[in-house]
Amino acid sequence: MSISLKLRYFAALRDQVGREEEILELPVNTPEELYAALQQRYGLTLEPASLRVAVNDCFVPMDSPLAQGDQVVFIPPVAGG
Secondary structure (H helix, E strand, O other): OOEEEEEEEOHHHHHHHOOOEEEEEEOOOOHHHHHHHHHHHHOOOOOHHHOEEEEOOEEEOOOOOOOOOOEEEEEOOOOOO
């Protein structure tokens, strides 16, 4: 069953997807499954192990359950200076 999720993209992910945010309806249960679907959809090149994920403004493990209407943010590594 598909759920509707609000996705926000930062840094390299924003560049690869071509937008800052979107709402998608996908048949996924975890951030890990969601990222795999996004890799297939957009050809994302970052490995899941290099990302942090936040659901509804809280950092969670990649195997956490997702629910209808969740806001998900994958945070790639960034270089600072």
